[in-house]
Amino acid sequence: MTTRPKRVVVAINPSASFGSSRDVGPAVVQTLRALGHEVTSLTEPDFDSLMVSARAAVTSRPDALVVVGGDGMVNLGTNLLVGTKVPLGIVPSGTGNDMARGLGIPFDDTEAAIRHLDAALQRSPRVIDAARIRWTDADGSASERWFACALSAGFDAIVNERANLMQHPKGPSRYILALLAELVGLTPHRYRVELDGEALELDALMVSVGNSVSLGGGMKITPDAALDDGLLDVMIVKPLSRLSFLRIFPRVFQGTHTSDPRVVMRRAKRVRIEVDTEIVAYADGERIAPLPLEVEVEPGALRVLA
Numbered sequence: 001m002t003t004r005p006k007r008v009v010v011a012i013n014p015s016a017s018f019g020s021s022r023d024v025g026p027a028v029v030q031t032l033r034a035l036g037h038e039v040t041s042l043t044e045p046d047f048d049s050l051m052v053s054a055r056a057a058v059t060s061r062p063d064a065l066v067v068v069g070g071d072g073m074v075n076l077g078t079n080l081l082v083g084t085k086v087p088l089g090i091v092p093s094g095t096g097n098d099m100a101r102g103l104g105i106p107f108d109d110t111e112a113a114i115r116h117l118d119a120a121l122q123r124s125p126r127v128i129d130a131a132r133i134r135w136t137d138a139d140g141s142a143s144e145r146w147f148a149c150a151l152s153a154g155f156d157a158i159v160n161e162r163a164n165l166m167q168h169p170k171g172p173s174r175y176i177l178a179l180l181a182e183l184v185g186l187t188p189h190r191y192r193v194e195l196d197g198e199a200l201e202l203d204a205l206m207v208s209v210g211n212s213v214s215l216g217g218g219m220k221i222t223p224d225a226a227l228d229d230g231l232l233d234v235m236i237v238k239p240l241s242r243l244s245f246l247r248i249f250p251r252v253f254q255g256t257h258t259s260d261p262r263v264v265m266r267r268a269k270r271v272r273i274e275v276d277t278e279i280v281a282y283a284d285g286e287r288i289a290p291l292p293l294e295v296e297v298e299p300g301a302l303r304v305l306a
């Protein structure tokens, strides 16, 4: 296939995968240039600065914004591109890479991911849904942020928050330590979950909202989620003993946990989540805000190269 040159902005997170994949960004830029594309490469010292420079670069209406990193970088791209015609390309170099998994982008082979991207640049982008989160900040101001993949508002969000607050260890083992620490104190909380206006009041361990299928590196929390059905899939895990939790947990990698009667699966366009304690929600692996918050799907809001 002959490649038609495109104008591509590449936003790179050199810290993805705890810095172990920092060669991926330069390789992507080099390969895309060798294929004849006009590439603007962006790397900044932190996420917020990258957001600023990528936002400025997107105003020149490139043919694509390509993010190199994990789901956090997909989140950055999603927030810049929703509602625009500029498509999002992904070269996964993160820890979980769940959005790439959901889109069928090779997530463990950079060269294959670049070939996939180059081929997709020559076709019309795929149009998928995005989810808008709205919440009220402590000062009373209204905030919003988009996500592409999944939002967590229960046990996994609590583990994420604990891991983020830990200074040591620096690598992925901090998540395992945080998980073990939270598992010891595993307690359900009282949630009020509104699904398109229908209120459920229940004790739960996990409440997650999926636009895509998985989070945390292939944990298929919402295995039947479709990225273009105009709906969000909601998974609620009712109270379980530690032992039952540990028994069900491995089944999430196949998505077969949903057959357990203590796992509730629902679909809705709009989901409001409230809880009786302080839990900070995470979406696409990024820290969002303490509950309560509301999530609404915006059908067809994002174009992706996949």
Ligand SMILES: Nc1ncnc2c1ncn2[C@@H]1O[C@H](COP(=O)(O)OP(=O)(O)OP(=O)(O)O)[C@@H](O)[C@H]1O
Pocket (backbone or CB within 6 Å): 012, 013, 014, 015, 016, 017, 018, 044, 045, 046, 047, 050, 068, 069, 070, 071, 072, 073, 074, 093, 094, 095, 096, 097, 098, 284, 285, 286
């Ligand atoms: N220079 C930087 N540019 C962008 N993000 C950065 C940078 N340094 C640190 N980060 C942090 O990286 C996080 C995003 O990481 P990313 O999702 O790309 O990789 P990951 O966490 O390894 O993968 P995954 O989310 O798929 O598990 C953001 O929370 C951001 O704050």
